[in-house]
Amino acid sequence: xxxxxxxxxxxxxxxxxxxxxxxxxxxxxxxxxxxxxxxxxxxxxxxxxxxxxxxxxxxxxxxxxxxxxxxxxxxxxxxxxxxxxxxxxxxxxxxxxxxxxxxxxxxxxxxxxxxxxxxxxxxxxxxxxxxxxxxxxxxxxxxxxxxxxxxxxxxxxxxxxxxxxxxxxxxxxxxxxxxxxxxxxxxxxxxxxxxxxxxxxxxxxxxxxxxxxxxxxxxxxxxxxxxxxxxxxxxxxxxxxxxxxxxxxxxxxxxxxxxxxxxxxxxxxxxxxxxxxxxxxxxxxxxxxxxxxxxxxxxxxxxxxxxxxxxxxxxxxxxxxxxxxxxxxxxxxxxxxxxxxxxxxxxxxxxxxxxxxxxxxxxxxxxxxxxxxxxxxxxxxxxxxxxxxxxxxxxxxxxxxxxxxxxxxxxxxxxxxxxxxxxxxxxxxxxxxxxxxxxxxxxxxxxxxxxxxxxxxxxxxxxxxxxxxxxxxxxxxxxxxxxxxxxxxxxxxxxxxxxxxxxxxxxxxxxxxxxxxxxxxxxxxxxxxxxxxx
Numbered sequence: 001x002x003x004x005x006x007x008x009x010x011x012x013x014x015x016x017x018x019x020x021x022x023x024x025x026x027x028x029x030x031x032x033x034x035x036x037x038x039x040x041x042x043x044x045x046x047x048x049x050x051x052x053x054x055x056x057x058x059x060x061x062x063x064x065x066x067x068x069x070x071x072x073x074x075x076x077x078x079x080x081x082x083x084x085x086x087x088x089x090x091x092x093x094x095x096x097x098x099x100x101x102x103x104x105x106x107x108x109x110x111x112x113x114x115x116x117x118x119x120x121x122x123x124x125x126x127x128x129x130x131x132x133x134x135x136x137x138x139x140x141x142x143x144x145x146x147x148x149x150x151x152x153x154x155x156x157x158x159x160x161x162x163x164x165x166x167x168x169x170x171x172x173x174x175x176x177x178x179x180x181x182x183x184x185x186x187x188x189x190x191x192x193x194x195x196x197x198x199x200x201x202x203x204x205x206x207x208x209x210x211x212x213x214x215x216x217x218x219x220x221x222x223x224x225x226x227x228x229x230x231x232x233x234x235x236x237x238x239x240x241x242x243x244x245x246x247x248x249x250x251x252x253x254x255x256x257x258x259x260x261x262x263x264x265x266x267x268x269x270x271x272x273x274x275x276x277x278x279x280x281x282x283x284x285x286x287x288x289x290x291x292x293x294x295x296x297x298x299x300x301x302x303x304x305x306x307x308x309x310x311x312x313x314x315x316x317x318x319x320x321x322x323x324x325x326x327x328x329x330x331x332x333x334x335x336x337x338x339x340x341x342x343x344x345x346x347x348x349x350x351x352x353x354x355x356x357x358x359x360x361x362x363x364x365x366x367x368x369x370x371x372x373x374x375x376x377x378x379x380x381x382x383x384x385x386x387x388x389x390x391x392x393x394x395x396x397x398x399x400x401x402x403x404x405x406x407x408x409x410x411x412x413x414x415x416x417x418x419x420x421x422x423x424x425x426x427x428x429x430x431x432x433x434x435x436x437x438x439x440x441x442x443x444x445x446x447x448x449x450x451x452x453x454x455x456x457x458x459x460x461x462x463x464x465x466x467x468x469x470x471x472x473x474x475x476x477x478x479x480x481x482x483x484x485x486x487x488x489x490x491x492x493x494x495x496x497x498x499x500x501x502x503x504x505x506x507x508x509x510x511x512x513x514x515x516x517x518x519x520x521x522x523x524x525x526x527x528x529x530x531x532x533x534x
Contacts, residue, residue, distance in 0.1 A: 011115055049217045049225040051087055053153065054080050054500060055227040076450045085230040085235070091225055092239065095317035102246075106296070106309070117250050117280045122166050124255045129260075139256055143264045145332050147209050150266075151258075152328045154204060154212035155223040157270075160196040161186030161227040162501040163243055169496055169522050175294045177288040179244065180520065185277060185284070187504045190514030197505040198271045207266065208420025221322030227319075227501060238308050241292050242315025248284040252273070253325045338429045341422050342378060344370040351419075359384055390432040393519025399430060415527040474508035482515075492519060 020164045058080060127138065140146035164183035188194030205209055212219075234238050254275060258268035277286040297308050313323075333437040350368040357364055360380035367377040381387045387400045394398040403423060404412040418426065478498065483493050497506065498512030 004515065037409075044085060046090070047217045048087075048220040048243040049215075050457075051080075051083060052224040052227065053213075055084055055118075055224070055231060056159065065150070069163035081231055084233050086241075087224065088228040088232060088236065091318060091321055092314050095320065095488045098320060098375060099316050100313070100317045102242075102269075102313050105293075109292065113249065113280060113289060119253045120250050120255070123252050128257060129253075133221050137260045137263065139253065139329050140166065140216075140264060143266070144337070144421070144428040145329075146261055146264050146266055146427040147207050147424055148332050148337065149325075149329055150203060150207070151209040151212045151217055151421060152215065152323075153325070154209070155215065156198070156221045156322075157195055157200040157225070158212075159226050159448050160200065160222045163229035163240055164222075164233070165500055167240065167497050168516070169234065171355055171496070171516075173493060178291040178294065179240070182244070182248070182284050182287050183499075184513065184517050184520075187499065187509075187513045189517045190512075194268070195505050195510065195513075196273075199273070202432040203267060203270055203303070203507075207424075211419060211421070218323055219328075225318055225321060229315075231372065234469060236311075236315070237295070238311035239315030239318065241288075241295060242312035243293055244315075245288045245312075246319040248276060248278050248288040250280070250285065252324070253329075253428045257325075295374055334429050337400065337425050339374055339378065341418070341425060342374040345417065346371045346374060348498075359386070366422070387430055389430060390434050391430070391436060393427050393430040396430055399426070404425070472507045474506055475511055478508045478511060488519075492516065495519070 015316070058076070059244050101112075101116075103109050110504065131137075140149065164179055164186070167179045167183060171180060186196050188196065188198070189468045192198050227242055229243060230234060254271055259273065261268040276283070278287055292312065295308075297304050298428040346368040349364075351365055353364040353368070355363045355365065359377075360383070365519055367380075378387075381398055382389060386396065386410060388396045393403075394405075401412055402418050404415055456478070478494075481494055482491060495512045495516040498506075498509045499501050500509075501515060503509040504513055
């Protein structure tokens with residue numbers, strides 16, 4: 001038994017060296033050129049949001065642009081990937097001295113995982129018992145609180161699984177099968193109805209929570225880490241394994257979130273899907289553990305094993321960076337959010353009103369001229385009867401201006417000024433202590449119904465029964481490229497590019513995912529492509 005110590009006093013990892021290594025040592029896959037990120041720790045304060053946006057929208061894949069772009073495009077791609085590596089190395093330096101609940105022994109990993117899962121299930125049953133006995137919702141007192149959460153975590157959810165993207169290039173290596181399987185399942189294996197990013201986009205669209213790109217920088221930390229890992233995965237294999245192991249564990253808040261979203265009339269499917277697919281028996285949690293065991297560098301030097309396990313631990317601790325789910329939920333304040341919304345709208349609303357209406361001695365334009373006046377403006381709306389707190393919002397003149405009456409043909413005078421999410425915030429704030437049911441709230445703000453969204457998506461997204469998307473140029477280009485390639489390896493390389501976080505949820509990406517999933521286990525026989533059906 002080899003005992004491996006790290007700088008983290010809680011980390012005392014053990015490897016059973018008597019086991020046979022079925023594959024070549026993973027140490028051979030570590031490039032020598034990686035610069036040390038441990039000592040001294042030099043975490044930068046580089047903002048995450050600009051890098052997140054560039055990596056998601058300007059870098060098509062880890063190997064470069066899908067199209068035959070110019071040399072300048074390739075240089076920009078390389079520059080962004082280098083920037084992502086530096087960002088990741090800074091974050092790894094930041095987590096190095098942090099403690100975590102990572103088990104002290106590799107031999108105890110399975111027990112640790114099972115105990116954590118058991119603890120979560122016990123706590124969830126206690127939560128359900130408390131709810132049955134009359135306890136209020138624990139996470140989301142109002143629907144607007146829940147929608148705020150959905151929008152706040154969007155930068156992370158919209159790159160779901162991205163940290164594993166780079167593993168698809170290693171499809172011929174049996175050590176990485178578990179990780180690739182997890183990634184393909186995150187992508188729904190090419191089924192639009194199961195692709196996690198598309199599911200979350202659908203959820204956001206259903207409730208008009210599409211302003212997540214206006215969030216502050218701190219909301220983009222986790223998503224940027226995940227993109228940086230995925231686009232540089234082959235250079236950070238131990239960190240990817242460790243991060244994945246931590247991310248795929250079942251958290252209590254996931255179960256409670258799904259339960260309370262359903263109560264509030266919000267589809268919990270995206271979250272319940274993760275409860276089932278990440279299960280400890282045969283799901284992603286189990287595959288994450290298998291991936292670690294498959295990649296233990298048995299048969300190598302003690303120093304190599306120490307380095308591998310230390311890096312796995314650091315990757316695990318990357319999950320601790322950025323805003324946590326609980327902090328995002330606890331930081332929400334309904335009153336403050338109403339004020340923030342009014343301030344944001346004042347910029348666009350100033351000088352857009354006539355001077356006929358005056359409130360509190362000022363015209364609307366005068367109020368909106370200075371965002372700092374919004375708290376006072378809101379108070380004046382209340383004092384002058386435009387807003388009647390703790391009553392049905394329909395009783396308030398201001399609410400009638402922003403939300404149309406479903407029984408009337410004409411639209412509200414301020415129709416479209418506020419998003420669905422913003423109207424829900426205002427609705428809950430006005431209602432206050434007045435008891436409003438979920439059905440009443442949904443009807444009041446004209447929430448889109450899931451069936452309508454499903455019908456809309458079905459016209460543009462493929463499912464299992466239909467691979468073709470009519471007149472889609474990306475699909476046509478991919479089919480043309482595939483038809484011109486004879487090499488199995490080159491076909492897999494082309495398909496893997498379309499599995500990137502940028503492309504996998506597009507029509508061409510869905511097609512590529514389906515083909516890649518079918519071909520990964522096949523021999524080098526191009527006949528498995530079924531070219532006649534492409």
